[in-house]
Amino acid sequence: MATQKSASKPTRWRNWSDSVRGTPRAVYLPRGIDELAQAMGRYSREGRHVRVVGDGHSFTPLAQTDDVLISLDNMQGVIAIDAERGTARVQAGTRLRLLGDQLLKHGLAQENLGDIDVQSIAGAISTGTHGTGIRFGSIATQVVGLTLVAASGEVIQCSETERPDIFKAAQVSLGALGVIAEVTLRVMPAKRLRFVSRRERVDDVLANLERYKWENSHFEFFWMPYTPWAQVKFLNETDDPPSKGNVFGTLNKIVLENGLYWVLSETARIARPATRTISRVSAMGIATVSETDYSHRLFATPRAVKFQEMEYNIPAADFPAVLAEVRAVMKREKFNVHFPIECRFVQSDDIWLSPAYQRESAYIAIHMYKGMPYERYFRAIEPIYQPYGGRPHWGKMHTLDGATLATRYPHWDDFRRVRAALDPNGVFLNDYLRRLLDADTPVAPALGASTGESSPTL
Numbered sequence: 001m002a003t004q005k006s007a008s009k010p011t012r013w014r015n016w017s018d019s020v021r022g023t024p025r026a027v028y029l030p031r032g033i034d035e036l037a038q039a040m041g042r043y044s045r046e047g048r049h050v051r052v053v054g055d056g057h058s059f060t061p062l063a064q065t066d067d068v069l070i071s072l073d074n075m076q077g078v079i080a081i082d083a084e085r086g087t088a089r090v091q092a093g094t095r096l097r098l099l100g101d102q103l104l105k106h107g108l109a110q111e112n113l114g115d116i117d118v119q120s121i122a123g124a125i126s127t128g129t130h131g132t133g134i135r136f137g138s139i140a141t142q143v144v145g146l147t148l149v150a151a152s153g154e155v156i157q158c159s160e161t162e163r164p165d166i167f168k169a170a171q172v173s174l175g176a177l178g179v180i181a182e183v184t185l186r187v188m189p190a191k192r193l194r195f196v197s198r199r200e201r202v203d204d205v206l207a208n209l210e211r212y213k214w215e216n217s218h219f220e221f222f223w224m225p226y227t228p229w230a231q232v233k234f235l236n237e238t239d240d241p242p243s244k245g246n247v248f249g250t251l252n253k254i255v256l257e258n259g260l261y262w263v264l265s266e267t268a269r270i271a272r273p274a275t276r277t278i279s280r281v282s283a284m285g286i287a288t289v290s291e292t293d294y295s296h297r298l299f300a301t302p303r304a305v306k307f308q309e310m311e312y313n314i315p316a317a318d319f320p321a322v323l324a325e326v327r328a329v330m331k332r333e334k335f336n337v338h339f340p341i342e343c344r345f346v347q348s349d350d351i352w353l354s355p356a357y358q359r360e361s362a363y364i365a366i367h368m369y370k371g372m373p374y375e376r377y378f379r380a381i382e383p384i385y386q387p388y389g390g391r392p393h394w395g396k397m398h399t400l401d402g403a404t405l406a407t408r409y410p411h412w413d414d415f416r417r418v419r420a421a422l423d424p425n426g427v428f429l430n431d432y433l434r435r436l437l438d439a440d441t442p443v444a445p446a447l448g449a450s451t452g453e454s455s456p457t458l
């Protein structure tokens with residue numbers, strides 16, 4: 001959030017990629033749980049609608065509102081460490097980078113992260129944000145307890161043992177259950193990782209896929225469209241001291257992956273037929289990089305070049321077949337796209353609305369440079385995932401409606417039931433969530449889950 005103070009005048013708000021805009025009537029930044037709980041009770045009594053935002057890095061209109069927008073920017077930092085249990089209680093607005101730095105002061109770390117670190121911890125867990133590593137779950141799997149402020153202002157503690165239904169729904173909740181005020185995370189001793197990145201032929205990557213997945217703690221690759229090349233990234237634990245590797249590593253991230261990439265992307269936007277050439281030039285620019293640092297600093301990469309994104313979760317076993325279909329459609333349709341296709345792997349979990357629910361998962365993400373048309377590309381790729389039971393990343397673009405999502409998530413109706421119980425008047429619903437969750441349809445087993453209304457977000 002750019003706004004640092006509570007504001008009672010309409011304020012313009014937009015998300016990171018500018019795919020979502022809103023003009024909240026009021027922006028509220030509480031300084032603690034008591035203040036937040038009182039405000040929620042008041043908003044409910046006044047019949048206001050409330051959305052809560054983290055850092056606005058979701059591409060979908062989850063945080064969009066023209067009424068009250070709550071930001072926990074003033075509620076950041078580690079509250080307490082329980083060394084015996086290996087947990088850290090943190091304020092829900094804490095940005096991941098700050099969290100990593102504060103945990104490191106205690107010799108601790110989160111076991112895995114995604115590829116940026118600017119999100120709030122509550123925002124990251126609420127959409128099922130994940131990194132890569134087949135032995136690691138999404139960030140929400142690190143959560144062992146939550147403090148939630150419900151629409152009524154009631155402060156609810158939940159965990160695997162305390163109100164477990166609310167907990168299973170709140171671990172990935174799209175901000176639809178209430179405001180998460182505090183998060184208790186399972187943490188581990190701080191570790192250093194060696195990061196290696198290099199160019200490889202994508203067919204070689206696919207031939208070595210199982211080995212790469214299982215022999216490395218964290219493995220991902222980016223296929224450069226219309227080229228035989230991929231950038232492969234590996235992260236593995238090391239006892240080596242932190243070193244920035246070669247200067248070229250840092251230079252690569254700042255200059256090549258951001259500065260030069262922006263110039264190439266602008267060229268693609270202005271001269272669209274050049275996109276395939278630009279993809280080939282980008283592939284040639286993939287440097288061999290090796291560096292060592294504390295884990296939270298190496299998971300994240302600066303992302304200055306803006307884009308729109310669609311990412312789907314599919315069963316890991318189906319990944320080679322699905323990627324082959326994606327490549328075939330791209331070859332046939334010749335979309336003007338130079339942004340790479342990102343492939344990651346995540347352990348299965350038991351969180352109701354987690355895309356990795358009860359399946360070892362692969363994620364495939366497609367991107368389009370901001371300002372270039374993305375709809376035709378995203379709409380052509382999205383159907384490929386459907387026969388494989390694809391589940392969209394909650395923070396990224398998709399067109400699935402509640403009826404389809406209900407078939408993908410065994411606990412869909414359980415989630416809806418918890419939501420309806422915690423927020424019967426729909427204080428936390430915006431138009432997008434109302435459609436997505438079919439929130440106007442009563443939740444009763446005999447009625448099923450859906451009205452079949454569509455919720456396009458492309």
Ligand SMILES: Cc1cc2nc3c(=O)[nH]c(=O)nc-3n(C[C@H](O)[C@H](O)[C@H](O)COP(=O)(O)OP(=O)(O)OC[C@H]3O[C@@H](n4cnc5c(N)ncnc54)[C@H](O)[C@@H]3O)c2cc1C
Pocket residue numbers: 016017051052053054055056057058059062063072092093113114115116118119120121122123124125126127128129130131173174175176178179180181303393395396
């Ligand atoms: C450049 C870029 C890189 C990304 N990289 C990755 C990646 O590597 N892996 C991945 O999985 N995703 C990735 N994402 C997606 C991103 O992690 C998610 O969209 C994440 O939810 C954004 O966090 P945020 O703090 O910005 O939350 P927002 O986008 O502001 O909000 C997300 C959701 O969380 C809810 N929320 C926020 N705070 C609270 C709270 N206190 N209580 C209750 N609900 C709350 C909001 O209401 C909303 O529903 C990326 C996005 C971008 C733009």
